[in-house]
Amino acid sequence: MEKPAIEGGKTLRKNFLVFGKPEILEEDINEVVDSLRKGWISSGEKVEKFEEMFREYNCCKNAIAVNSCTAGLFLSLSLLGVNKGDEVITTPMTFAPTANVIEHLKAKPVFVDVEKETGLIDAEKIEEKISEKTKCILPVHLYGRPCEMDRIMEISKEKKLAVLEDCAHAIETEYKGKKVGCIGDFGAFSFYATKNVTTGEGGMITTNNNELAEKTKLLRMHGLDSSCWKKFSSEEFKPTDVLYAGYKFNLTDLHASLGIHQLGRIEKNLKERKKQAKIYLEEFEKIDELILMNYSEKNIRHAFHLFAVLLDLEKLNVDRNKFVQAMKKENIGTGVHFTSLHLTQYYKEKYGFKKEDYPNSAFISDRTFSLPIGPGLSEEDIIDCVNAVKKIIGFYRK
Secondary structure (H helix, E strand, O other), X not given: OXXXXXXXXXXXXXXXXXXXXXXXXXXXXXXXXXXXXXXXXXXXXXXXXXXXXXXXXXXXXXXXXXXXXXXXXXHHHHHOOOOOOOEEEEOXXXXXXXXXXXXXXXXXXXXXXXXXXXXXXXXXXXXXXXXXXXXXXXXXXXXXXXXXXXXXXXXXXXXXXXXXXXXXXXXXXXXXXXXXXXXXXXXXXXXXXXXXXXXXXXXXXXXXXXXXXXXXXXXXXXXXXXOHHHHHHOOOOOOOOEOOOOOEOEOOHHHHHHHHHHHHOHHXXXXXXXXXXXHHHHHHXXXXXXXXXXXXXXXXXXXXXXXXXXXOHHHEOOOHXXXXXXXXXXXXXXXXXXXOHHHOHHHHHHHOOOHHHOHHHHHHHHHEEEEOOOOOOOHHHHHHHHHHHHHHHHHHEO
């Protein structure tokens, strides 16, 4: 039996395979350089172009660029009227900002456990968590797979609740022919460094509500009635007025420049992601020590932002953390998406959560790891990932 590198064996790869490394091509670099040469590097025509492209791709009436998905979530909740003492229903199986923004608004995140086979919020468990204080439902389209939005929207309509979709993993995602981010009242997308489209840091708010969209545009830039770009490009000068106590949440032209051509390549890149996911699925379904998430695309379109797998710990002599460390020793980077928020220090201490409060989320948290996937990877890279997993599991198999 071949020893993994962590146990003194030979390392599988010579070069380290970075997890989530973006594909930056010359056309992306040239677009950024063009902005630098023009001298307009804050919010301007490139941001407007990026917004227009995203609006057309997403089929939503409005797309408003911001400097992060976190800013998008915060602004959206604010505009939906979430205030001190309110409750927002969401999932613990997500990245911290989903719940953090609720805390920043002095409201309370109310967690609903997830489906074990998808990691998505269990829509059938939402109603039991609704109270008189509930203001909004915040589902997370995890890994690139959409939540059961028909049921969520049915509940929201019946209970008169707002819906904000966390679409950080889900630019290409569709639910029953509809792009996510346009089903609820708001959607918030991410263009962080590891995302399917990256601007380094950045986000997008989508909504079909024109009135809320106009207020969002004002609030993202200090609540001013006119941006610097609009003043610069207008023939008539008008002093700036402050309409709201807004925020500094705008995206810059430098960031937007990086994303413009990536957004143009998104469908081509998705095909590559699906090819890579197919290799993983075909190889891993043969391994009893792995638990595969549900990657079926029946009635949905998966963005394949992440390819997450669970370890069947009952069949292994290794825990997830050591397994991830062993993959690193084989020169392959992995991720963990995510540690359930009810197990993290802040939320556990503030709300007194116990592990068993959300058993499916805890089950996934202990076992999950994510493998490299994306257009910058070759088929050989994916096969290396598969072989590293097989090598490590083969050694630690009970």
